């Protein structure tokens with residue numbers, strides 16, 4: 421009698437998705453073609469959903485007439501200014517919460533109480549304070565960027581191992597040096613994660629603020645186009661917004677690769 | 684320099700951890716501190732380096748620091764405590780940045796990296812290094828400030844046995860040159876017997892000095908086959924001093940855990 425012998429059956433593999441090279445671009449192209457085809461065949465109304473070709477044309481018109489750049493410039497100014505102000509202030513309060521007992525005692529309840537307020541609800545008040553012009557929009561964007569920055573900055577500082585702080589103190593580093601050379605670099609991954617969140621919030625608030633009262637800005641462009649039933653223009657504005665979001669995210673990605681190369 | 688503990692005692696929120704520590708570490712001496720887990724060894728070292736204010740007593744430092752000393756009391760940490768975003772050279776330079784200009788700093792960093800065999804790794808990040816290499820960086824960083832007293836809290840216990848052996852040899856070679864006063868906390872009897880001039884045994888918590896044992900052989904001769912018997916006898920004596928404490932501490936820990944249930 422011979423004992424049974426069989427090969428060990430394989431049961432590993434799977435659950436490890438990876439990117440298949442050069443598949444995504446043709447896939448997107450196919451979607452666009454289907455979209456275009458559906459509109460041209462009359463399955464979908466061109467007014468309700470303009471085809472990619474019409475959106476592209478509207479985009480070209482906007483660019484050629486210079487309107488696009490005026491709108492884009494106005495939006496970028498608000499975005500950069502509001503986000504920079506909110507982030508700078510957020511870093512300061514986040515640092516205060518991260519290193520001082522007073523900052524922590526007073527700052528955390530403050531953030532907990534104010535963070536959940538939808539910031540756009542503050543715009544009417546800001547308009548009363550600052551007028552309908554730029555400052556009220558910038559203030560709304562700054563406020564929206566402020567809170568995620570605070571939270572991520574102090575969480576980032578909290579996540580720096582205390583053993584590293586002790587190490588710094590044991591080598592006689594000054595308080596300033598411990599902050600600049602240990603706490604802040606250690607908190608940088610958290611701070612950049614916060615920048616991702618705050619920048620996307622800033623983008624949403626920018627749009628909302630521009631739709632409430634602005635002559636120029638991508639939000640104003642989209643709103644005006646909608647009022648005129650120019651859905652091709654409207655969609656062109658949406659495309660610009662999406663590109664803007666991609667650009668912001670790419671910039672942060674670049675910063676992460678440059679500053680966090682050690683990871 | 685000499686390090687003097689005078690009636691040092693400490694408690695954490697009512698938990699007595701150290702009691703009546705009177706101890707003088709002589710200039711150039713390597714003193715090992717041995718004791719059961721939780722008896723206050725790390726606490727004693729933190730007090731020695733000014734990282735923790737003792738509840739009772741005081742620690743004094745006597746003598747003149749060596750030339751170019753930037754940080755008289757300098758630690759080597761069990762978990763290395765390297766900054767992951769700095770290279771090897773950057774980590775070593777950290778403690779030099781306030782006092783030295785760029786050129787002096789570069790010279791000192793190069794010198795200690797050479798001493799610790801790290802010259803080829805100056806640009807590497809900690810995550811790219813093995814545990815042994817990381818602790819070499821910890822030692823290079825400590826040597827770079829030309830310390831008067833080295834405070835080492837189980838510097839080898841996070842390493843595997845072979846790496847530990849290797850680094851121990853390297854420490855000893857470095858010590859023989861610099862003769863830096865050293866306080867060396869360890870769990871390991873053999874490690875203590877290899878490097879220490881004297882071994883101070885602490886009792887279980889609250890840690891008191893149970894006894895101090897002198898190792899009457901020059902460090903270089905301790906591994907010689909002819910001295911195996913002497914070392915063996917010292918080891919047995921150390922174990923006699925410490926075994927009861929370890930056993931009792933173990934039982935107390937188990938008791939505390941059971942009471943907690």
Ligand SMILES: Nc1ncnc2c1ncn2[C@@H]1O[C@H](COP(=O)(O)OP(=O)(O)OP(=O)(O)O)[C@@H](O)[C@H]1O
Pocket residue numbers: 695696698700718719720721722723724725726727888
């Ligand atoms: N910051 C602290 N707060 C409260 N209790 C502490 C603190 N640090 C240490 N302890 C307690 O004090 C006692 C002594 O701790 P210590 O770390 O000095 O012991 P140790 O001898 O170094 O132990 P091990 O051999 O495990 O490293 C332990 O019971 C520990 O739980």
Ligand SMILES: [Mg+2]
Pocket residue numbers: 724725726836
């Ligand atoms: Mg310890």
